[in-house]
Amino acid sequence: MDRDTANPEVATLPGPNAQQWIDFHHEHSAPSEFSHEFVWDVTGEADGPFVTDVDGNVLLDFTCHIGAAPLGYNNEKILDKLREFSLVEPMKVAGQDMYFGAGPDPETAEFPASSHLVEKLVDVSSQYGMDTVFLSNSGAEAMENAMKITHDHKPAAKYAYTFDGSFHGRTLGTLSLTRSNEVYTRHYPEIGGVRMVPFCEASGDTDDACDCGFFTENGSQLRNALQPEGGHVNPDEVAFVTIEPIQGVGGYRFPNTEFMAEIDDVCETYDIPLVVDEIQSGVGRTGEMWASDHYPIEPDVIASAKALRTGATISRSDLFPSEKNRLGSTFGGGDLLASMQGAFTLEAIEEYDLLDNATERGRQAKELLRDGAPAHVDDVRGKGLMLAVEFDTADRRDDVVREALKRGLLTLGCGSKTIRLLPPLDSTEREIELGVGILNEAIEAAGTPSAKPA
Numbered sequence: 001m002d003r004d005t006a007n008p009e010v011a012t013l014p015g016p017n018a019q020q021w022i023d024f025h026h027e028h029s030a031p032s033e034f035s036h037e038f039v040w041d042v043t044g045e046a047d048g049p050f051v052t053d054v055d056g057n058v059l060l061d062f063t064c065h066i067g068a069a070p071l072g073y074n075n076e077k078i079l080d081k082l083r084e085f086s087l088v089e090p091m092k093v094a095g096q097d098m099y100f101g102a103g104p105d106p107e108t109a110e111f112p113a114s115s116h117l118v119e120k121l122v123d124v125s126s127q128y129g130m131d132t133v134f135l136s137n138s139g140a141e142a143m144e145n146a147m148k149i150t151h152d153h154k155p156a157a158k159y160a161y162t163f164d165g166s167f168h169g170r171t172l173g174t175l176s177l178t179r180s181n182e183v184y185t186r187h188y189p190e191i192g193g194v195r196m197v198p199f200c201e202a203s204g205d206t207d208d209a210c211d212c213g214f215f216t217e218n219g220s221q222l223r224n225a226l227q228p229e230g231g232h233v234n235p236d237e238v239a240f241v242t243i244e245p246i247q248g249v250g251g252y253r254f255p256n257t258e259f260m261a262e263i264d265d266v267c268e269t270y271d272i273p274l275v276v277d278e279i280q281s282g283v284g285r286t287g288e289m290w291a292s293d294h295y296p297i298e299p300d301v302i303a304s305a306k307a308l309r310t311g312a313t314i315s316r317s318d319l320f321p322s323e324k325n326r327l328g329s330t331f332g333g334g335d336l337l338a339s340m341q342g343a344f345t346l347e348a349i350e351e352y353d354l355l356d357n358a359t360e361r362g363r364q365a366k367e368l369l370r371d372g373a374p375a376h377v378d379d380v381r382g383k384g385l386m387l388a389v390e391f392d393t394a395d396r397r398d399d400v401v402r403e404a405l406k407r408g409l410l411t412l413g414c415g416s417k418t419i420r421l422l423p424p425l426d427s428t429e430r431e432i433e434l435g436v437g438i439l440n441e442a443i444e445a446a447g448t449p450s451a452k453p454a
Helices: 016-026 076-082 114-124 139-153 257-269 336-351 354-370 394-406 429-446
Strands: 050-052 058-061 132-136 159-163 194-197 238-243 274-277 301-304 311-315 377-383 386-391 412-414 418-421
Touching (some): 114 336, 139 301, 354 377, 386 394, 394 418
Parallel strands (some): 274 301
Antiparallel strands (some): 050 058, 386 418, 412 418
8 A cells, every 4th residue: 555645445434354353342341432443454455544444445534543543544654664583472661660672772772662652752751851751551651650659759749730621631640630521430429628710711723701700800710729829728738630632532622832831830829740741642643742832831750652552751850859759650661562563653743844834734634624614613622633613513523524534534523512533643745645635525515414424
């Protein structure tokens, strides 16, 4: 398959082979989210955003596995480097209890180890004075460890602040911070002391005043909750404030700049650690290495995963516990392949100027989506290749997802009535034009009575 000439070709979804795989999977698997009845054929041809399913259908994937495959499928920018190595067993690294290398010293190592990944993460986070990283298996673990180190840093703490619409993971700890949908949290116990304040959303690409209620006549809800500002919460008892610089599951909600500046000022004034969840928005997705780079904030902790291929909690050494065994996990160091992929992904972003590419291709996509958008499209927004199209109703959104899939384009819903688009960071002008063209066809089809389900 050549991504320069490939096109979506779809007969039936799911086809007969896909249906067999789906039925086989569900014989013993617990119910979970499956956005599409699409079954990737890992032995089939794939290149960049183009992928083949088990029935031979070719699809254009604008989900990138919810950002966890930032360069799409079989991308030579990474595959070419991976082919050089004979992989070994075990691939898993036993937490932070064992080290591994690839030759006599790090400088001449045959391939990057987890230590090299840590070094690269410090380098791309140095603008925030960060010098220390703890690797883990997932984004939820990265957030859990962010919660742990901030509580260790402030032993008297018994409160934390999160935002309306947030999503931070599936563990009980991270679900205690999640406020996007009750299906994630219903009947599960929560960590005590977590408070919620509104998320002040920007309007499209503008910073129009928001009526979410975060700002009041006498300051902000966050500031006013603190004892020195008239509230009852002692700032010394606040372990952290955590925010997604751009909300993902909550609907690709982009924050108001004044709102972000206020959060940063409150945290700085009262020495409250600011934890940013960059699990979906980070590693080049928005045209900057971190989505935080777009806003007037100075994070104290970054939680990363997905595109990084492993979890990482990034901060300053003074925030991390100095006592051994305060942090740990048997497989918390990730694995050899994940470390290599993470390091190679960061190298590819720099080597191929993918931050600039994400910015330019994102601009192109927004222009194409906004040009002649029908009335049932309420908003088109995004930074880089973290894009969203919001519709007048949830049913309309779901219709568009179905219509796009029929035409060979994979998309994902988020929020209540929004589609999110996550094309590969190295998407070409042709691929954006092709994908957005299919989506526009789907949007038009979903606006006609014939597209409505009976």
